[in-house]
Amino acid sequence: MTGADPVGLYRTVRLIRRFEQRAIDLVRAGQIVGGIHPYLGQEGIAAGVCAALRPTDLVTGTHRGHGHVLAKGADPARTMAELCGRETGLNRGRGGSMHAADLSVGVLGANAIVGAAGAILTGAVWAHRRRGDDVVGATFFGDGAVNEGMLLEAFNLAALWRVPVLFVCENNGYATTMPVAGAVAGTITGRAAAFDMPATVVDGQDPEAVHAVAAAAVARIRAGGGPELVEAQTYRFDAHHTFEHVVRLDYRPPEEVAAGRARDPVDIQGDRLAPHRRAQVDAEVEATVDAAVAFALAGPEPDPAGALDHLYASGLTARAGGGQG
Amino acid sequence: MTGADPVGLYRTVRLIRRFEQRAIDLVRAGQIVGGIHPYLGQEGIAAGVCAALRPTDLVTGTHRGHGHVLAKGADPARTMAELCGRETGLNRGRGGSMHAADLSVGVLGANAIVGAAGAILTGAVWAHRRRGDDVVGATFFGDGAVNEGMLLEAFNLAALWRVPVLFVCENNGYATTMPVAGAVAGTITGRAAAFDMPATVVDGQDPEAVHAVAAAAVARIRAGGGPELVEAQTYRFDAHHTFEHVVRLDYRPPEEVAAGRARDPVDIQGDRLAPHRRAQVDAEVEATVDAAVAFALAGPEPDPAGALDHLYASGLTARAGGGQG
C-alpha cells in the first residue's frame, strides 16, 4: 500500500458529511421517506478503509451505510436518488437507504440486518478467489453486531478457510440506546482472538490513522495472511435514526455527546490541508452534493406497474395479490 | 464441595456404560427405533460434572444425551422405557433418545439441535435465581457446538448477566465426521475467553479429574463468580450414531480409535476400587440395567389416540389432519 492521500481522504469524509447533512434535510422535507441512520461522525472509518481497497475489492455496509457506499466509489447522485426512491437510483428506487448497492463498484449492499453481511461477503470473496481474482473484502458492522451469533460464525468460517476479509467494527459506543458495556461481555477484539484472527484498535476519528491500520491489514490479508479485525473507536454525532429528531430518547449524557463531537474527523483531516486547498475541496464537494440532490429530485418515481420487477432473477412471475383471483 | 466419592463415580460411569451397551442391543433387536448416539467412552464427563451438582441444580444434555440424563439422577428404567417409546417412559414415549427429559430431577432435556440448549438453560437458571433458589446449571455440548452462533450468543448473555452456568464442552475430537481442527478456528477455551469466562481443560477420561475441576468451578459459580467453561477432552468409543453400525463411514484412523479406546473411563475409575468392591458395584449395576430393560420392554406402547396429547399445555386442541375435513 502507498501512504495516505490526505486530500483524497479529506474529500471523502467531507463528501460523506455533506451528503448526510443534505439527506437529513431531505428527510425533513419529506423527500426521503422512512428516514435514515446518519453516518455523521463516523466518516473517517469508511474513508480510511475504502482508501486502502482497490476498485475490484468488495465491501458490505450496514443500516448506517451511505458512507460505505460512497467511500467505495458509488455515484453520489445515484445514491441520493436511491434514498429518494427514484427510478434513477442505484437500485432503481427498490432498495432505499438501508439497501443501497452498487455491484459495479464492489458494493454488495448496505444491509439492514445487523450481523448478517459478514458471511455473505466471505462467500463472495471466496468465490472470486477461486476464480483467481486477487480481491479482498471489507465488511463493516457496529459494536452491536459482535453479539450476533451469525457474525461470530462468519468469523470462524473466514478464519478457518483463510478467506481474505477485513472485518471492520465501527464501535460508536452504542447499539441504538444500548451502551457497549451493557451488551458486550469481554471485548470486541477478544471476539477476533477467539477465532485466531489478529485484531487492531484504531482511533476511528482520524482518517489517516484508520487508513494506515487498514492498509497494513489489507496488505497482509491480500498476501494470504488470513482475515483480520479492526475495531475503529468512534462516536455517532447525531441520532441513531432520524426518527429521534422527532421523538426524544434519553440515553446519552449531553457532556458525552459534546466530548464525542469535539473530535470531528472532517476537521481532523481538514486541518491537515492548507486552508485554500481545503476550501477548494469543500467547494468541489458542495457542487457534487448540490448536483446529487438536483439529480435525485429530478428523477422520476418508479412506475407502480413495475413493483415486482426483479422479484425473480430467473424471470419467474408471481401471481399478483389484488382482487383478481 | 466435598471431595470425590470414588465408588459413586464408578457406579455412574459403569451404569452409563452398561445402559448404553444394552441400548445398542435393543437398537439391533428393533426395540429402539431410530437408533441412538452412544455415549460410550465419554461417561466420565457426565458422571464427574453431575456429581458436583445438587439435585435441585439444572442440566441440559445433547443428542448424545443418555449419560447426562442418568448422571443427573433420572430413573434408568423410565429412561430405557423412553428410548423404547413406551408409555412408561420419562416422556411417555413422546421424546425418545434425543429428547429424554425429567424436570423432576432438573434435567430440562437432551436436545437434538446442536448448540441450542445453552441459552435455554441460562434462562431457566436465571429465573430460578430471581425467585431466590440457590441453583446453578450445567449445559453439555460437543466440540461441534462451539461453532454455532446461537451457543456463542448464550456465552455472551450468561457472562454479561453473570448467570450461574457451567458450560461443559465434551471435546471428543469430531462432530460426526468433521475433526475439530477442520472446524474450529482458534481454540475452544478461547471461545470462553472472548466473553471473559474462565475456562479449564480437563482429561475427560478421568472421572475424578472431571469431578475435581467441575466441583471447583461450580463452587465459584454458585458463590457468584459468573459462568465458566470446562473443556473435557475425550474420545467417542463407538459410532456417531448406530446407523454407522450398518453403514460404514470412513473418517477415523484405526490406530486413533485404538488409542482412544485404551483410556477407558470405566477402567480408570474402576481401578481405583478394590476388586471386590468393583465387582459388587458391577453386579448392582447389572441388576439395575436388567431391571431397566425388563421394565422398558414390559411397558405398553402409547395409544395412537393420544398422539397429540400435550401438544398445547394450554389445552388448546388442534384440528386433526385426517380426511375428516
Next chain:
Amino acid sequence: MRLSYRRALTRALADELARDESVFLLGEDVRVGASMITSGLCRRFGPERVRDTPLSEQAFTSFATGAALAGMRPVVEFQIPSLLFLVFEQIVNHAHKFPLMTGGQCAVPVTYLVPGSGSRTGWAGQHSDHPYPLFAHVGIVTAVPATPADAYGLLVSAIRHDDPVVVFAPAGALDVREDVERLAPVPFGRGVVRRAGDDVTVVAVGHLVHDALAVADELAGQVSVEVFDPRTVYPFDLDGLLASVTRTGRLVVCDDANRSCGIAAEIITSVVERVRLAVPPRRVTRPDGAVLPFAPGLDRAVQPGREALTAAIHHVAKDPT
C-alpha cells in the same frame, strides 16, 4: 376513555407486570422504549423486569424459553418483523415442541410482541414483512389485533396463556384510537363481526379491518358488506365465520401477507370444505413471494388496498349465482 393502539399495548404490559411477578419484558431498547411501546415501564418496574438485551435475538429468545420452563412469563419484543425469521428455529423447534416432546412435563408461556409489523412506509424489503401465516402454519397462537381494545385484550390474554403466542401489532394500526369503556382480556379463536351486512362477507385481518370498514361504508347502498375480524389467525374462529358466510354465501378475504399458503387460503379452504358458496370466493393479499420495494408508490402497489378490495367485493357481489 380515549385510547390509542400504542397506549393500549403499553397499558396491557403495565397491567400484567403489576398483576403477576412472573411477567417480565425482554428485548432491544425496551428500557428507553425505542418502539414507543415500553416507554415508562422501566421507571415503574425496574431494569430487572424490563430487560435490555444485547443484539442476540437467538439467545434471548431461548433465554425466554428457559425462563418460561422455570415458571416465568416472558414477553419478548422484536423491533422488526423479520427478526422472527432469525428466531424461527428457537420458537418452532423448542418453545413450541417442548410440551409434547416431554410428554407434558412443562409449559412454555412466552409472548412474542412485534410492534409495527407489515410495511412501515420507507423501511423497505427487510423491515416490511407480515409473516403471521408462518406461525399459523406451525401452529403457534397468533394474534393480529385491529383495535386498541383488542390490542389490550389480546396482549393480556397472550401473557396469561400457557403456550407461546405471537402478537403482531400492524404498523397500519398503531395510530388507531377509539373510545373504550372497559379493558378486558380477549379470548383466542373468537372473531367479531365489526359491521353487519347481508350480501358479502369480508374477512379482514389486522389494520385491514379499518380499510374493510371504510370500503363497506363507501359501498353502502350498493352492496351490503359484513366485515368479520378474526382477531387471532390461529386458532381461527371458523364457527363465527360460518355463521356469517352461510347467510351471505359470498366471501372475500383481505390480508396483508403473501398469497401462497397464506391465511386467506386457509380461511377459504376451511369454508368451502363445509359450506357451498353462491359464487367463487376471492383473495386480496400481497402477491406471491412479495418483497416490498422501497419507493412508496411501489410499496403501496404490493400491499392489498381499498381499491383491490372494492373490486373484489364488486366482483363477488355481481357474480351470478
Next chain:
Amino acid sequence: MRLSYRRALTRALADELARDESVFLLGEDVRVGASMITSGLCRRFGPERVRDTPLSEQAFTSFATGAALAGMRPVVEFQIPSLLFLVFEQIVNHAHKFPLMTGGQCAVPVTYLVPGSGSRTGWAGQHSDHPYPLFAHVGIVTAVPATPADAYGLLVSAIRHDDPVVVFAPAGALDVREDVERLAPVPFGRGVVRRAGDDVTVVAVGHLVHDALAVADELAGQVSVEVFDPRTVYPFDLDGLLASVTRTGRLVVCDDANRSCGIAAEIITSVVERVRLAVPPRRVTRPDGAVLPFAPGLDRAVQPGREALTAAIHHVAKDPT
C-alpha cells in the same frame, strides 16, 4: 436403467459438478457422505468443490449467498429439515430478497437440498418436519420430487435455476426405485398425471404420490382416481390441475405438512377461485401445529396415511352432487 431415488440425487449432483465449474457442494459431512447422497463426490471432484463445513448453518448458508452473488452455483445440503428453520432468515431475508432490493443487479442461484425430509421413523420431534409450505409462502421455488427421475430432473433444474430453490427429498421416497430411460431436467411448475381417472382428482405431494397410487389401485373398480403430482409446490401447476379437476369435479389433496396455511389450502383455494367443484374438497394432511411424537405408532398417527386418504376419497366420491 434401474435407478434409486438416492442414486438419482447423487447422479444429479455429479452431472452438474462435471458440467459446470461454478457448481459446488457445501454442508456437514458431505465429504464422507453421511447422508448417503454425496458419497463418492469428494473423491471425484475434490474437497474444494465438496466442502465440509463447521456446524455453522447460518454462516454457511450466507456464505453460499455470497458465492452465488459472485457467480457460483452452490448446493447446500442440510442434514435435518428443521435446520431450515435455523437459516430461514438467511434464505428469506437475504438470498430471496437481493434481486428485487438491488433493482436487478444480481441473482442468487443457490440450491438447498434436504435429503430425508419428513418423518424418519424414530427421529422424533425436532427431526421430522416437512416445512415446504413455509417456502411456498415466502415465494421460494420449492420442489418435492416423488420419483427417482424427478429427483434427478428437479435437482438438476434447481442447480441451473437463477433463483434460490429448496429441494425436499422425503424420507418416505428415498428408497423408491424405478426403471428410467432418459435422465433429463424437469421444469418447475409443471405437474404430471401419475394415473388417469375420471371420478376424483387426488393431488399428492412427494412420497405420498406412491401412497395415492396404491390407494387408487385398491379402489379401482369402485372409484376411478386420477393422481396428480405437482412436483413443485411453488410454482404450482394450476393449469395442469384445473384440466384434471374440471373433468372430475372432485378434489382431495394429500400432503405431509401441517394443515393450517399449508399447500393443501393453497391448492384448494386456487381451484375454487376458478372452478365450481361438484362436492366440497377434502384435505388429508398432518394436523394443525403437528409435532411428531417419538413412539412409532404415535408418529404414524400424526402423518397422513392411506386409510385417511381412502376415507377422504370415498367421502368425496359418494357425496351427492
